Amino acid sequence: MSNRTGSRRQKAAEDGERSLIGPPSGHAGESVRDQDASTTPFFVYLLAFFSALGGFLFGYDTGVVSGAMLLLKKEMHLSALWQELLVSSTVGAAALSALSGGFLNGWLGRRICILIASFIFCGGGIVMAVALSKVVLLVGRITVGLGIGIASMTVPVYIAEVSPPHLRGQLVTINSLFITGGQFIASVVDGAFSYLSHDGWRYMLGLSILPAVLQFFGFIFLPESPRWLLQKGRSQEARQVLGRIRGGQNIEEEYDTIRTSIEEEENETGSGGVVILRILSYGPTRRALIVGCGLQMFQQLSGINTVMYYSATILQMAGVREDKQAIWLAGATSATNFVFTLVGVWLVERVGRRKLTLGSLLGTGLSLTLLAVGFLLSAQHSPPVTLHPVDFHNSTCRLYESCEPCMLDPDCGFCYLENDAGVFNSSCVPVSPASTDSAAWGRCSNRTEESFSPYWAYNYCPTSYSWVVLLGLILYLASFAPGMGTMPWTVNSEIYPLWARSTGNACSAGVNWIFNVLVSLTFLHVAEYLTYYGAFFLYAGLVVLGLLFVLCCLPETKGLQLEEIENLFARRLCSCGDLPASDDRHVHYIRQSSDYRPAHYGAVDSDCAIAYITLR
Numbered sequence: 001m002s003n004r005t006g007s008r009r010q011k012a013a014e015d016g017e018r019s020l021i022g023p024p025s026g027h028a029g030e031s032v033r034d035q036d037a038s039t040t041p042f043f044v045y046l047l048a049f050f051s052a053l054g055g056f057l058f059g060y061d062t063g064v065v066s067g068a069m070l071l072l073k074k075e076m077h078l079s080a081l082w083q084e085l086l087v088s089s090t091v092g093a094a095a096l097s098a099l100s101g102g103f104l105n106g107w108l109g110r111r112i113c114i115l116i117a118s119f120i121f122c123g124g125g126i127v128m129a130v131a132l133s134k135v136v137l138l139v140g141r142i143t144v145g146l147g148i149g150i151a152s153m154t155v156p157v158y159i160a161e162v163s164p165p166h167l168r169g170q171l172v173t174i175n176s177l178f179i180t181g182g183q184f185i186a187s188v189v190d191g192a193f194s195y196l197s198h199d200g201w202r203y204m205l206g207l208s209i210l211p212a213v214l215q216f217f218g219f220i221f222l223p224e225s226p227r228w229l230l231q232k233g234r235s236q237e238a239r240q241v242l243g244r245i246r247g248g249q250n251i252e253e254e255y256d257t258i259r260t261s262i263e264e265e266e267n268e269t270g271s272g273g274v275v276i277l278r279i280l281s282y283g284p285t286r287r288a289l290i291v292g293c294g295l296q297m298f299q300q301l302s303g304i305n306t307v308m309y310y311s312a313t314i315l316q317m318a319g320v321r322e323d324k325q326a327i328w329l330a331g332a333t334s335a336t337n338f339v340f341t342l343v344g345v346w347l348v349e350r351v352g353r354r355k356l357t358l359g360s361l362l363g364t365g366l367s368l369t370l371l372a373v374g375f376l377l378s379a380q381h382s383p384p385v386t387l388h389p390v391d392f393h394n395s396t397c398r399l400y401e402s403c404e405p406c407m408l409d410p411d412c413g414f415c416y417l418e419n420d421a422g423v424f425n426s427s428c429v430p431v432s433p434a435s436t437d438s439a440a441w442g443r444c445s446n447r448t449e450e451s452f453s454p455y456w457a458y459n460y461c462p463t464s465y466s467w468v469v470l471l472g473l474i475l476y477l478a479s480f481a482p483g484m485g486t487m488p489w490t491v492n493s494e495i496y497p498l499w500a501r502s503t504g505n506a507c508s509a510g511v512n513w514i515f516n517v518l519v520s521l522t523f524l525h526v527a528e529y530l531t532y533y534g535a536f537f538l539y540a541g542l543v544v545l546g547l548l549f550v551l552c553c554l555p556e557t558k559g560l561q562l563e564e565i566e567n568l569f570a571r572r573l574c575s576c577g578d579l580p581a582s583d584d585r586h587v588h589y590i591r592q593s594s595d596y597r598p599a600h601y602g603a604v605d606s607d608c609a610i611a612y613i614t615l616r
């Protein structure tokens with residue numbers, strides 16, 4: 001450890017002690033640490049609101065497409081490939097732009113990046129609303145994806161940098177609330193415009209222009225992050241902005257901490273060269289990056305987007321047969337996701353990031369297991385195929401004896417009648433090449449609304465165990481949303497030192513989007529090989545790995561100033577044994593900080609001083 005690092009630690013230790021005692025006498029006002037909600041200026045909330053509109057657009061544009069697709073595939077005669085392209089191209093573009101957003105963020109600043117993102121959102125929205133062909137529509141979807149990527153990595157960083165420490169977790173988590181809020185509003189808009197069978201999709205996709213315009217004009221008047229300004233040597237402006245967002249509080253301590261931290265970071269790691277290489281070659285930032293990317297990876301490996309995407313199918317299994325009804329009820333799924341994200345906002349500063357994430361992972365793992373058991377019971381009691389119509393094309397569908405293997409084959413669907421006694425007169429027939437909504441031929445190729453017309457089940461089987469799956473779905477959302485849905489974004493916004501923050505967030509957001517594409521693109525294939533219950537057992541297993549990862553690697557960042565958090569990664573990432581307290585200065589600092597009980601150390605060997613901190 002260099003002397004400089006030691007000196008910064010020493011200063012941090014002193015700051016920590018100072019904060020325990022309160023501001024020295026003669027201080028002009030409260031320091032930022034001592035603020036509480038009653039003294040937090042309204043301006044900070046305003047900044048958080050306008051930035052989080054980026055999160056709203058992220059949620060809206062990723063969520064709205066499922067409802068729009070139901071209309072689009074009929075109006076534009078979209079093949080399965082085109083449907084897949086229109087959904088995944090946005091997520092793929094988001095991955096690319098999130099990765100390159102790090103450079104833009106460091107170069108142009110947070111504010112300009114948010115302005116660029118909202119401008120791109122407007123452009124993409126307009127292109128989609130007026131698109132006359134599927135190719136133009138694809139261009140629009142890629143454009144909004146570019147906006148989503150930049151917004152997803154910039155907004156949490158901006159909010160974290162302008163927030164006072166005691167509110168930072170809550171304000172950054174509001175961005176996640178806006179993401180799930182965007183997904184919820186998208187499902188309501190989908191429901192409302194689904195009645196407009198001609199051009200309804202134009203309104204669904206185009207409505208995102210409104211929040212984008214609001215954010216663009218809002219940000220013309222809002223300031224740049226003071227931390228970025230100071231890093232760029234624009235100290236006068238930085239001081240002004242800090243004064244403005246702290247609304248008359250004493251900003252000297254915070255200003256000095258940021259400035260000292262920037263100077264020392266430059267001395268320790270140098271200022272030239274490729275940032276990602278500097279991050280990887282410097283221990284504390286390398287460890288932070290592993291934690292940040294790991295959290296984002298496990299967020300997506302928990303299967304959230306698969307569960308959300310297939311919620312309509314799950315509801316159909318549960319007996320919801322009408323398309324429109326399924327769209328509205330899928331809205332209830334995103335509403336549940338939204339409401340439980342609110343619980344996360346409420347809990348983050350009360351229980352801290354680490355406990356929230358651990359609790360969430362535990363619940364997510366258990367509910368995924370319940371989902372898997374529900375699918376297993378449904379598979380074991382899958383209705384038999386009773387009719388075997390002559391198939392002139394010799395498709396594989398004629399070989400199946402029950403619904404389960406039939407629905408797992410992407411080329412087949414289950415056609416059946418149902419009364420109080422259950423399913424009868426059922427057959428397994430090929431799906432129509434034009435649309436998965438009907439069979440290629442036979443009774444289910446031309447269905448009518450009449451009560452004796454057969455049902456067509458594609459991708460699901462009717463089952464009496466649907467309540468287990470439904471319960472699993474609700475418990476899943478209730479446990480995922482408050483912790484795993486929010487904390488990866490929140491923690492990433494705070495764990496990197498200033499020089500590495502843009503690049504660190506770019507990488508971890510990129511990892512999030514890459515795993516998002518991977519999980520959604522592979523789900524149907526995984527289900528084909530492992531069956532639905534196998535796929536959900538697999539996700540549950542991955543969540544257990546995530547639980548171990550968080551248990552061993554995620555330190556608590558609650559209440560610390562951004563400049564102090566780097567210290568938590570000063571030693572090797574530890575595993576979960578216990579080690580007696582040591583005299584290390586860092587440990588001393590953590591122990592003195594008013595937010596904590598004497599620290600609890602987990603370690604594998606004596607080289608490893610801090611693994612985690614038990615909160616009061």
Ligand SMILES: O[C@H]1[C@H](O)[C@@H](O)[C@H](O)[C@@H](O)[C@H]1O
Nearest residue numbers: 176179180304305337485486
């Ligand atoms: O944090 C968000 C949120 O949980 C969303 O519901 C999900 O769709 C996103 O992939 C995730 O990053």
